[in-house]
Structures are given as structure tokens and as C-alpha cells.
Amino acid sequence: MFYHQKKLQYFKPPQKPDAVYAMKIQELIGGTFGEMTVMMQYLFQGWNCRGPAKYRDMLLDIGTEEIGHIEMLATMIAHLLDKAPVKVQEEGAKDAVVGAVMGGTNPREMIMAAAMNPQHAIVSGLGAMPADSVGFPWNGRFIVASGNLMADFRSNLHAETQGRLQAVRMYEMSDDPGVKDTLSFMIARDTMHQNQWEAAIEDLQQSGLESTPVPSSFPLELEKREVAYQFWNHSDGNESAEGRWAKGRSMDGKGEFQYIEHPQPLGPEPQPPQPDPKLHGTPQHRQTDGNGSSAPPLVDRINIRS
16 A cells, blocks of 8 residues: 655755756656656565565665655646746747757757757646656666566666766756755755665675675576686777776686687587578578579479479
């Protein structure tokens, strides 16, 4: 059961409407690393969790918090779109578009950057939408919920890292005190969440339930151990040899890194199997009959036999 309180986690309204910035805020809601993604990711990981109860409870705690973040951003978009009609925004974009044409840049890109999202007026009635900043609908394929907590926690750390990066960029794009104050709260929560996932990864390792390489339950003797810790130099230059990944004890403590400056192929040249005649693919060699002439099409051969 979910329970909703009518008060927001935190919110400071913008001082003035800004429909262009409202379009950009959509990225923090429905983008690949937006709040909808982390909300669904954490909730599904929690619902699917079969590990210790503390992990399930923690996942559901943070997943539910992210629902509140979406509500905060949706409220912000509603305020930014208030009293900001499409006509006013289009007028504001004219100079930028003319400048783009005169300067030889793409005017369509300038229109997208300087005008409001028309769907905010046409589709949502000046409200937020489950979409990103260019109108692409949020997609459930953005989320990761594998059933392996270490794999999931690492994905969560990545999501919070990208999410905080985008929120910080949005902060820098605004001069509105209310917007910046609200984003400051969300950025701080992302700081906590990055630390939270690093702590969860450490906790999971110390519990002995999972370690590197993931999944740690797969027997190491079943992988080709001779190449498990080799770094292959697959580009010109050997600057990569200077990195931690090229020498010394491996991060899992189970091997030694080895730098292979000139890696060689370990397999043969591929010999693709020839196509099934019924699929009419192009074979490696021309098909002929016993006399050396081209064989008739498959349908003719069938008719001849019949």
C-alpha cells in the first residue's frame, strides 16, 4: 500500500514563468536518467528482491522518495508554464531564429532551443508529461532490475551519477532563485543517493553475498582464466599501459593485470555456413548442375522432379 501526503518534500516556486525552461525540466522527469527511471528501477528492484529484508526495505524507501521528486518537478513545470502562452514564446524565438539563418546554423535547432514545447499546450494543458526534453516518451526499457543486487546497485550508482550531473547542468542554465533553490535540494538528495549506493555495495560485499566479478556465484574455473586479467591494447599508442588496469593486483584480488601491447586473434578466419536454398540467399559459389551449367531455380527443380 502506498500512502500520499499532500505536502511536497521540498519546493520553492519560480519567480516568473519560463516555458522554454519548462521544456528542459522534462529531461529530469522522463529522460533516460530522469526521476521516472530511478523511481521504477528502485521499486522493481525492491519488489523483486529475495535477499535480506534490509535491502528490500531500503529499495522501497528510495523508490517511494523518487515518486515525490517527480511531483516536485511536475509542480515546477506547472508554475513555469503558467501565464506563458505559446504566442509569447514564439515571439521571443524570432530573433534567435533570424540570427541562426544569418549565421549559417540550423534554424530548427534554434527554434527547439528558444521556443516552448507545443505539447505542453496541446496535449497536457500546461502541465508536465512523462517524456524527455525533446518529447520522447519515457520508456520502461530504461530501467534495470536484474535480481542480482550487486549488478543493480552498480547500475543505481551510475543512474544517480548521471542524474546529478544533469540536475547540476540545469541549475547552471537558470537564473531564477526559486528554480535554483528547488534544484539545490534535489542535487543534495542525489549526493546522498550516490553515497547510499556506494555504502550498499560495500555492505553487500562485506556480507559475503556478492563480490567482483558479478555474478560471483559462477565458478571461476569455467571461464578461460588465462585471459581474465589481460588488458588488450586495441588502438594506436600505448598510453593505456600507464593505468591502474594494466599492472598490479586485479581489483577482485584474484589475479594480476597483464598489459598485452599487440594482441593477436585467438580464433580462425570465419567461414559462414552456406545459405539454405529455400531462403534464396547469395552462396559463396555459383550453383551448377552436373554438366557445369547453372542450376535451375529451386521451383523449377521441384517441377522437374514432379
